[in-house]
Amino acid sequence: MYVVGAFAVILVAGLAMTFVRQFPRKGDNDRGLADARPNTRLLAAWVLGAVGIAIYAFAAGLPGFLDANAAPWMSYRVLVAASQDGYKFTYPNGHIADTLHVSIDRPVRLDATTADVIHTLQAPALRLNEPVLPGRTAQAWFNATTPGTYELRSAIWGGDRYQDMRTAVVAHTPADFDAWMVRVSDVFAGRTMEQAGEVLYGTKGCKTCHTIDGNKLVGPSFKNVYGHQFDTREGVKITADDAYIKESILKPNVSVIAGFEPVMTPFEGRITDKEIAALTAYLRTLSDLGGKPAGADTTKAQPAGKEVAAAAAPAAPQGGK
Numbered sequence: 001m002y003v004v005g006a007f008a009v010i011l012v013a014g015l016a017m018t019f020v021r022q023f024p025r026k027g028d029n030d031r032g033l034a035d036a037r038p039n040t041r042l043l044a045a046w047v048l049g050a051v052g053i054a055i056y057a058f059a060a061g062l063p064g065f066l067d068a069n070a071a072p073w074m075s076y077r078v079l080v081a082a083s084q085d086g087y088k089f090t091y092p093n094g095h096i097a098d099t100l101h102v103s104i105d106r107p108v109r110l111d112a113t114t115a116d117v118i119h120t121l122q123a124p125a126l127r128l129n130e131p132v133l134p135g136r137t138a139q140a141w142f143n144a145t146t147p148g149t150y151e152l153r154s155a156i157w158g159g160d161r162y163q164d165m166r167t168a169v170v171a172h173t174p175a176d177f178d179a180w181m182v183r184v185s186d187v188f189a190g191r192t193m194e195q196a197g198e199v200l201y202g203t204k205g206c207k208t209c210h211t212i213d214g215n216k217l218v219g220p221s222f223k224n225v226y227g228h229q230f231d232t233r234e235g236v237k238i239t240a241d242d243a244y245i246k247e248s249i250l251k252p253n254v255s256v257i258a259g260f261e262p263v264m265t266p267f268e269g270r271i272t273d274k275e276i277a278a279l280t281a282y283l284r285t286l287s288d289l290g291g292k293p294a295g296a297d298t299t300k301a302q303p304a305g306k307e308v309a310a311a312a313a314p315a316a317p318q319g320g321k
């Protein structure tokens, strides 16, 4: 490119200088080349030739451009949040990690945003180099072919903690990748029961039918649901305690709260006891009624923290990492 560029500059500048010397204006009446009639054929060949070269360059470069910019259909999509504290990778199932784990032979599409300044996503071993600019989503993709750990870094200085902008791409075999995903997607790892419950509220789909701010959607809001007393459609009085909530999740249409339709999907077989315990713990944090249900079961009178600790303890060994 440099040689071709240098050649073009020397040719054009050289010809220009030569012509200026060769054909100087000889006086006021000398209109020089201005009077000469252009050679139409030469002119047409020149213009068509130039347009032809431009079209050829476009057509020849387009496949490569598309390949570099548009991720293959059905790529594995990972969201990247870059900031001066480092990278956060969010997987399709909601798991967040600070290292990028991928499976080999499966195209990975990265949708990257930055919270502060310009960063880049650079993994030389994977031919990945994408600037991430504030206010827009940068898209890049790659396909790892060999298992291993490769450097992933920002190639641009982004502040005093630039050294934090270094992490790794870990390429696993497909089986290892699935095993890794199962291992790390444990919602209970590093979370209290309440926090796990809050995550489950989103990932199990409760959110589509139950709000937490008191507004009624398809189902009653989770605000103050724990511990409240109500009539079922059959006119039975019920207090929402742990057992009732468990039943409501597993077999929701056994006792339906008056004013609602029995449309909640039964979660039987799709939720574990531990997940129910976490959701219950979360519901308790959303309720002011948690401490004073009518049925005098003393465990419920305890502050949420203690009871959660008790609920979490026996569950821990069966958590089986």
Ligand code: HEC
Binding pocket: 201, 204, 205, 206, 207, 208, 209, 210, 218, 219, 220, 225, 230, 240, 244, 245, 248, 249, 252, 253, 254, 255, 256, 257, 260, 261, 262, 263, 264, 265, 267, 279
């Ligand atoms: C398809 C919408 C829908 C989804 C999804 C859904 N629910 Fe429900 N839920 C309802 C409806 C409607 C009711 C009221 C009728 C009934 O009791 O069956 C209800 C009732 C409940 C009740 C009893 C509330 C009360 O005041 O008695 C609990 C507890 C509950 N749901 C928990 C959950 C949890 C936890 C999840 C997520 C794991 C969930 N629901 C997902 C629609 C839904």
